[in-house]
Amino acid sequence: MNYKVQKFFAIFILAVLLVVASSSYYGIQGIDNLAYVVAIGLDAGKDNNIKLSLQISVPNGGEGGSSSSSQSSSSLVNTIECSSISTGIALFNSYLGKEVNLSHCKVLVISEELATKGISEYLYTLTNDIQFRTDSNIIISKCDASAFLEYSTPELDKVAARYYEIAPTSSEYTGYTESITCNEFFTAINATTSEPVAILGSINTDDTHSTGQDTDSSYTAGETPITGNTSIETMGLAVFNGDKFVGELNGIESICHLIISNKLKNAQIRIPSPIEELDYIDLYIELKKNTKNSLYLVNSSPYITSNVKITARIHSMNQNIDLDDDSLVANIEKYAENYLKENISSYLYKTSKELHADIDSFGLYALKYFNYLSDWEDYNWLHHYQDAFFDVNVDVDLNSSYLLVNTSKEKDA
Amino acid sequence: MNYSKLGNFEAICLIVVVFVNHIVLNLPQMILNSTGSASILNTIYILLIVIIFAILILKLLKKFIGLDIIDISEYLGGKPLKILIGILCIIYLIFETVFLTRMFSQNLLLVYFPNYPISFIIFLFLFIGVVANIIGKKSIIKTNAIIVPIALFSILFTFIFVADMLRIERSLPIFNNGLDKIFLSGASNIFAFNGLFFLFFISPMLNKKEDMSKVTLWSVLICGIFLILSIATLIFAFSDIYSVSRLAPIYFIIINSRLSAFLERPEAIFIFIWTLALMSFINIAVMFILNIFKKLTNVKEPKYLVISACTIIFVLAMALNGLFNFESIANAFYKYGSLILIFGIFTLILILAYIKKRRSS
Numbered sequence: 085m086n087y088k089v090q091k092f093f094a095i096f097i098l099a100v101l102l103v104v105a106s107s108s109y110y111g112i113q114g115i116d117n118l119a120y121v122v123a124i125g126l127d128a129g130k131d132n133n134i135k136l137s138l139q140i141s142v143p144n145g146g147e148g149g150s151s152s153s154s155q156s157s158s159s160l161v162n163t164i165e166c167s168s169i170s171t172g173i174a175l176f177n178s179y180l181g182k183e184v185n186l187s188h189c190k191v192l193v194i195s196e197e198l199a200t201k202g203i204s205e206y207l208y209t210l211t212n213d214i215q216f217r218t219d220s221n222i223i224i225s226k227c228d229a230s231a232f233l234e235y236s237t238p239e240l241d242k243v244a245a246r247y248y249e250i251a252p253t254s255s256e257y258t259g260y261t262e263s264i265t266c267n268e269f270f271t272a273i274n275a276t277t278s279e280p281v282a283i284l285g286s287i288n289t290d291d292t293h294s295t296g297q298d299t300d301s302s303y304t305a306g307e308t309p310i311t312g313n314t315s316i317e318t319m320g321l322a323v324f325n326g327d328k329f330v331g332e333l334n335g336i337e338s339i340c341h342l343i344i345s346n347k348l349k350n351a352q353i354r355i356p357s358p359i360e361e362l363d364y365i366d367l368y369i370e371l372k373k374n375t376k377n378s379l380y381l382v383n384s385s386p387y388i389t390s391n392v393k394i395t396a397r398i399h400s401m402n403q404n405i406d407l408d409d410d411s412l413v414a415n416i417e418k419y420a421e422n423y424l425k426e427n428i429s430s431y432l433y434k435t436s437k438e439l440h441a442d443i444d445s446f447g448l449y450a451l452k453y454f455n456y457l458s459d460w461e462d463y464n465w466l467h468h469y470q471d472a473f474f475d476v477n478v479d480v481d482l483n484s485s486y487l488l489v490n491t492s493k494e495k496d497a
Numbered sequence: 498m499n500y501s502k503l504g505n506f507e508a509i510c511l512i513v514v515v516f517v518n519h520i521v522l523n524l525p526q527m528i529l530n531s532t533g534s535a536s537i538l539n540t541i542y543i544l545l546i547v548i549i550f551a552i553l554i555l556k557l558l559k560k561f562i563g564l565d566i567i568d569i570s571e572y573l574g575g576k577p578l579k580i581l582i583g584i585l586c587i588i589y590l591i592f593e594t595v596f597l598t599r600m601f602s603q604n605l606l607l608v609y610f611p612n613y614p615i616s617f618i619i620f621l622f623l624f625i626g627v628v629a630n631i632i633g634k635k636s637i638i639k640t641n642a643i644i645v646p647i648a649l650f651s652i653l654f655t656f657i658f659v660a661d662m663l664r665i666e667r668s669l670p671i672f673n674n675g676l677d678k679i680f681l682s683g684a685s686n687i688f689a690f691n692g693l694f695f696l697f698f699i700s701p702m703l704n705k706k707e708d709m710s711k712v713t714l715w716s717v718l719i720c721g722i723f724l725i726l727s728i729a730t731l732i733f734a735f736s737d738i739y740s741v742s743r744l745a746p747i748y749f750i751i752i753n754s755r756l757s758a759f760l761e762r763p764e765a766i767f768i769f770i771w772t773l774a775l776m777s778f779i780n781i782a783v784m785f786i787l788n789i790f791k792k793l794t795n796v797k798e799p800k801y802l803v804i805s806a807c808t809i810i811f812v813l814a815m816a817l818n819g820l821f822n823f824e825s826i827a828n829a830f831y832k833y834g835s836l837i838l839i840f841g842i843f844t845l846i847l848i849l850a851y852i853k854k855r856r857s858s
Contacts, residue, residue: 089631093631100624218753219757271736274736275737276736449666451669455670456675457533457674460670
């Protein structure tokens with residue numbers, strides 16, 4: 085190429101790059117112009133309207149705020165009654181004087197009241213929104229979503245956004261709920277093989293506490309008798325049939341759900357004890373192998389078998405317990421197997437007969453009996469799931485205790 | 498075409514770059530829309546068809562070593578056919594570039610620059626095309642050989658991060674809407690391999706002419722494997738993928754993958770890589786447009802016509818307003834344009850030229 089032409093183009097490109105790099109485009113928005121939402125709340129309003137609540141991050145831990153807003157150290161919550169999410173956000177833009185931005189939203193909270201009416205419209209709208217991240221968690225609140233957001237001030241975390249990021253991961257070490265994203269919920273709504281579940285949440289106050297539960301894992305959100313500052317709690321799962329909320333699962337049922345759907349990381353369960361030194365035994369459990377689910381169609385009704393393999397460690401300890409004793413270990417294993425079998429069966433029949441919702445995606449196992457989509461659609465799996473019957477087999481392998489293995493006095497003597 | 502010598506790897510990248518750009522836009526969704534849960538079966542089937550097609554083309558091209566489709570057209574039907582095929586190729590390349598640029602810019606605009614005018618983004622893409630073509634073909638081909646593997650790796654990387662969401666049962670019912678939809682009407686999905694367009698032009702460019710078969714088969718295999726992988730990932734990971742049509746499914750995979758556990762905005766990296774891939778495609782398409790034009794008109798130095806070519810692309814891209822209409826037109830062109838030109842007209846010309854050559858010899 086001609087040297088002069090090359091030189092001309094080099095200067096031209098340099099000039100264009102300099103102009104582009106050093107100029108500010110009229111459409112550019114800095115963070116000062118934006119109000120970052122960390123959580124969205126949806127409640128049922130009057131006359132088919134909704135109440136849209138936004139928890140907005142205050143970058144400097146801000147001061148002030150209107151009378152209609154409550155304020156934590158890092159965020160404030162505003163609520164507006166509107167006909168749709170989009171118009172609500174437009175009204176917020178006008179009220180706040182800044183453009184609402186959903187790109188940092190971590191959680192979508194929907195009240196049970198609204199969820200009972202159906203929430204597909206809101207899910208579709210938010211999934212269609214380019215700013216909204218579908219990896220945000222979805223929580224169904226037993227109280228008003230606006231109240232849930234207002235009490236979301238975490239005790240151990242000053243930044244609400246960080247709290248919303250970390251809180252759902254508690255399911256990994258408790259098993260009392262599951263970290264469900266809006267995308268998982270959205271795909272389950274549209275699937276013909278399963279129904280959606282969401283995290284169950286509530287405000288925990290003295291009034292919401294429950295008493296007389298058999299075990300600590302029988303609570304749902306808000307029922308745990310904790311004393312301290314009024315705060316929010318996520319425990320259990322909200323079960324949906326299509327886009328409508330139909331029921332709740334408590335802590336132990338959530339553990340069963342995680343076992344069956346192979347999502348259990350680890351959890352603590354409390355089983356009746358075969359030894360007199362302990363009334364109950366606390367076991368730390370995890371999946372030894374993935375749960376094997378099989379499905380057969382018997383006269384068009386699903387017959388589902390689940391083979392569960394669990395590894396357990398004993399957490400409870402007292403005097404005179406010898407875990408070197410094979411018969412004792414076998415006995416504890418048997419008790420644990422019976423306990424889990426009973427709970428899993430009860431959970432499965434609850435989803436089938438009571439809630440009519442296949443939240444464990446058993447429909448996927450039924451697909452193999454249908455070669456064509458039309459046959460599958462005619463069969464209508466979600467309708468037939470309520471006729472399902474289950475056979476659960478549990479195999480518990482008690483690995484060990486933790487630091488203490490044998491506390492029997494005879495041995496010491 | 499008597500320009501730079503092309504290594505085997507560079508030639509493979511030249512064919513694959515078209516595929517890469519389509520796969521990050523809506524190619525998997527187009528196949529999923531037509532064959533649903535049977536898409537994996539359909540893709541394996543069309544891959545077999547394309548391998549057979551490629552073997553046939555290679556056999557026919559053996560009689561015309563060192564000639565491209567324009568030369569072969571001239572051999573078959575003289576100058577009129579040469580000009581006709583040349584014009585068709587130019588139109589095809591222009592529209593392919595127009596649709597890809599517009600579609601990608603539109604998506605980029607939606608995700609990152611909602612307040613920017615689309616003309617600004619399209620202009621930037623085409624500006625790169627102008628500069629690259631003025632600098633030279635060698636740099637375009639070398640750059641493409643760097644960008645394409647990175648883009649392929651980015652797609653592969655995407656699939657790895659949804660591995661824990663995969664359920665094979667989601668590919669059932671295996672025959673979806675019937676065998677005829679998979680094996681008869683579904684055969685038209687071979688349009689996915691429209692990167693084979695360049696196969697008819699690279700013969701004179703290859704450094705080792707005898708490696709044509711290697712280049713072709715490797716290109717087809719890479720495209721086939723990545724197509725199967727992308728469709729399988731979408732089917733296995735998302736149970737609603739048949740019922741909800743999305744603008745760019747690979748982008749959708751990224752924002753919902755486990756990658757976001759490590760990175761706040763993982764899609765930004767991928768979009769950057771894909772932007773480079775689109776730029777590379779535009780450079781190559783414009784380069785071929787100019788060279789075909791040179792062949793038709795005997796212009797000595799066509800590179801200075803690059804501004805005219807890019808201006809035409811820019812004007813056409815800007816003329817397509819309204820995303821929904823535009824997408825259906827682009828998809829129709831992509832499907833039927835490729836089927837008619839590459840798998841129809843080019844093949845027919847090759848077969849007839851082959852028969853003519855055999856008779857004359």
